[in-house]
Amino acid sequence: MSHILQFTVLGLANGTIYALIALGLSLVYKATRAINFAQGEVGTLAAFIAWELIARHHQNWVVGALAGLAAAAVVGYVMHRFVATPMREASRVSLTIATLGVAFTLYGFEAKVFGDSPEVLPPPSLGFQGVSVAGFLLTPVYIYAIAAAVIASATLGLVLRRTRFGLGVLASAQDPDTARLLGVPAAKVSAFTWVGAAVLAGVAGLLAGPTQGVIYPFFMSGTLLFRGLVAALVGGFGDLPGAVYGGLIVGLVEAYAIEAFVHYPGLPEVILMALVLGVLLVRPRGILARGAA
């Protein structure tokens, strides 16, 4: 019994990281109807910048983290300015493929600058070892992850629903042309979307680095990005609260699958694939959405 509890806590803790990735994916999807395949690699870049400063130049963790987030924000702005804006009229599939190009550009850049070998990004410290919940030690990283997920979703929610600018973002997501005619600043909305998503990716990268053990180029663009995509999908693409619970659900499914099929490495991936197909085919707007599409 305690065994199951332990995996539940593990699942939820990992789920918060998936939720952070999913939040960024959903934000971009909401605005552009495209999937941002660079979401993982922007996180990897942030993790590498932080690692460079913390591990190589012995800077404070906070300094490294801020530098990582700043780098992520710059990439986000570049994507807004040089990819999303010129491609405003392009199909969403084209834009999705373009983000794939950004992901591989970053991948190549990281491999060139930081090398291929795995590195250890030290976890953020909290002054104590962590809290034990149901036999599972929640290390400071996880506590940060939970805090980050809560703060990120709350901030996004507040900005989008309570500010004039945020309502403009939501209006653009519904109907970009009408929103622009009504005076919503399209360029600022796009910049907010891409920079916001990139910062979320950076936060996820800083936290996923320590929980994954090692960082290496592309480390967030494989399994982790896939988890985030499944989470966003389960929550209903473009639905921000949905992205959070989607992340938690994926974390739980993964944790239980790992426990149940301990002798079949890789089987959780098959279960997630089944989950993806199930959601796509039966409830494409997310499993908690009102009414099937």
Next chain:
Amino acid sequence: MTPPPAPPRLAPHVGRLVGIPLACVALAIVLPLAGAAGVINQPDLDIFSYGVLAGMLALSLNIITGYAGPVSLGQVAFLGMGAFTTGLVATKLHLPLTLAFLVAVVGSTGVGALAALVVGLPALRLRGIYLALSTFAFADAVDHYFFNVQQLTGLGSGITVPRPHVLGVSLHEASRYVVVPLIGLALVWMFDVRLRHGRLGRALVAIRENEDVAASFGVRVAWSKLAAFMASGAVAGFTGALFAYQVTVVNHSSFTFDQSLFYLIIVVVGGLGSRGGVLVAGMLFTALPRWLSFLQEWNLIVASLLLVITLARHPGGLPSMWAEARDRRALQKGQDDLDAVLPSMGRRRRDDHGTMTAEASGGARLQVEDVTVRFGGVVAVDGACLDIGPGARVGLVGPNGAGKSTLFNVISGLIRPAAGQVLLDGVDLTTLPPHERAARGVSRTFQQIGLVKEASLVENLLLAQHCGLPGGPGALFGSAPARRREKEALAQAYELLSDIGLASYAEVRAGSLSGGQQRLVELACAIAPNPRLLLLDEPSAGLSPAAAEHLAEQLADLSGSYSTSILLIEHHLPLVSAVCEECYVLDSGRVLAHGPTAKVLRQPEVAAAYLGETRP
């Protein structure tokens, strides 16, 4: 008037069919000799082989993503499945080497096709981004699960595949094995040309652009997509077999799914749908960094930056840029006077021998009984009844939003009505999909012009004859009867094109013509399959007044010479009066009036519905 150009004696793709395969054969002769003589060393030949194999895999991805449209994010999984199949055949079956090689190649091709069929199944319900996600999930699962099964893949140590002996000749050395990928490429290339320029390929390009238009031409959309997936998987699996013999140790680390994503980049940079570009990009981005090691770390960056720049500067990619430039030149060259040649269209049909006549000819009787269509709470069509006798020419008029086009969509099968029936010669069509209605002789035009804009005029006209052409493997591999029918269809296409005065633009993409010219091509497409029921949705929209007048003559002529039934939606009432002896007036989804055209159009309530007068 200049005489119209004759159709090319050979199908237009024959030139494309032989060039690269001949080059492959030449290289297959030269390279082994050069290798044996020591002019080219073995590692360089190996690298060349890898490049060829990469080009083949890129071509396979191009079939799904370039021709049909769905983005496949798991192409390398098919390659891996093919390679491991070859590994199993080579190590477990204990066959003689030559036989093992053949069995492995055939088996891998089959496994690739089957796997792609499974991956393609969601395509029956999913589109675009969501379909891409499902292929992503598949690739991830295959990478992490199936490729990690010790018995299948040997895990870290991989499976050792001895190079084959074929007919007593050992292909062990790179200088000899290089022949195999080259022959493979020649085969894949010819397969690809046949696929793209045959019935299936035209259907795929139509699907990529507009599924409703494709279905109305008689294309089975779902099945065609599955066929594209299978063809693509087969090529990838086939490549996997040759790849297995190339590497000789098949290891799952060759098939990680980031490779799949990289191949997508390659195919987009090469130009989606552009066979040559895709092949070159596949070869270059694989072979060059192996040759020039300093390129290795720049390879990813260069390829992906190229991708981003290409897409951001020209979202359609390089091929659309080239195609636009080519069309501009062609359009500048020919300056046919449309109006001068217009009237010839209907007249020709009289002395036509009807080589392409579908099994059914003569007009059909159309009955629409109590059809109701609701969009949410809005009732677009409300218990409408029409009865169009065989060979009759009937108008359907009414103000905007009366439900005319919706009714067309019901008749052609794009919308299923909430209630009511559609009968063609007494046979209930209500539940039939659009492509089956097209096969029964229902042909239509669209208000927004139902052409495949990215395809050439002649391709559009061939697509319009989709139902009359044989499909299946026979067509794909060019059986004699299939080739003959294609040739007849091509002749018919050119005949129709010269009737509308556009034969000199046969190879120009439909989208680069003017609206009026596109209307004419659409009309030619609609009559190309010899329909029994012709549904025309505002054919005069976008035509000059003079051309609209000619159109009236033609339609009258057409119906007379051809005995097809016509249902015509038109706002230009003189055209309706000239063509239709009978007329229905639709208002707010209901049939307001019906009878002889002249009489109906004089009725006061019809004028009221049109001009918006308030009724007493």
